[in-house]
Amino acid sequence: MALTSANIQRMSRADLTSRVLGMVDDDTAIIGGIGNAGFDLFSAGDRPGNFYMLGSMGMAVPIGLGLALAQPERTVIVMEGEGSVLMTLGTLATVGREAPPNLTIIVWDNAQWQLTGGQTTATGVATDLSVVAQGCGIANSNAPTNETEFEQAVRYALDAPSPHAIVAHIDAEPASGRPHDDPIVTKYQFMQAMGQQLE
């Protein structure tokens, strides 16, 4: 059955973000995409292994891919809104092609560009990003329909070496806080957490 706005149980991004943070260790890198994805990552639990993107819409998945390639032993999670994923859809094909075993993409899909006034995205009409991800070669791609299934999907992603995509249908509750907006500070804090010497 196709997911429609009528039969989707929409979850809370803040709640799901907190659940992820409760499941990962300190070494896990989490890339927060532009807007509420990054805001809720900060609000749910600021930590050195969080990277916050301040602009460059669509670049969270590529950043996660680059980090996953550079540090194959590290678990890398990207949290990104569906509008941003749609903007850089070709990157899912690059992820499928490279198949990094340590990369998980969590898509927060509320079927709207929430920050700009709630304009409907393609996922609110026709597009299923979990199917798109699977078609791009990300075989472990799913769309949990409740919080229990979401946690099971995250647990599986953390345990099974493979690229994973988890498309979570969320509501439009805005995030409660915002991260520091200095890109240099953000970068150096994150690089230290990634074990890098400051230049």
Added chain:
Amino acid sequence: MESRTWRDNVIDALKANNITLIVHVADRVLAPIITKLEADPFFKVVTLSREEEGIGILTGAYMGGQRGALLLQSSGFGNILNALGSLALPYQIPFVILLSPRGYLMEHNVVQLAWGKALPTTIDALDMQVFDLTSPDEVPFKADKGIKHAFVTRRPVVLSISTQLSGGKDGAH
């Protein structure tokens, strides 16, 4: 001993500066370089869907301790502008952009002219530096020092392969 070509010199400079991650959208000037890079286990080569994602990949890799280069045609430079302006430049992410320019001497497609002419102005407006590789004898110095310049200044640096050096789209230089 087989003589080193300008392409070999560019690859030597990448190696000497520990540039191990290559991301690219190919063109016919870059293709022979990419073939050599793919055959060399020193490099990890990623074929992109679109140039813009290369900026994100190189940013993530750099923060994880790996240096990289983006190989693209000038037309593809138009696809990376926002990622440069709101990610690589403000976050001070250094990497190499090896550029094959269109719209200059030996161009034979009129649609390449507008962006080809606007590109140097655009790069300058972003306060980025371009080092032109024009003659074979200057490639070893300029490629090596240009790459070093990126990491000293913590910015992306453009190495532009002139059509004089490459022979252009149909050249065999």
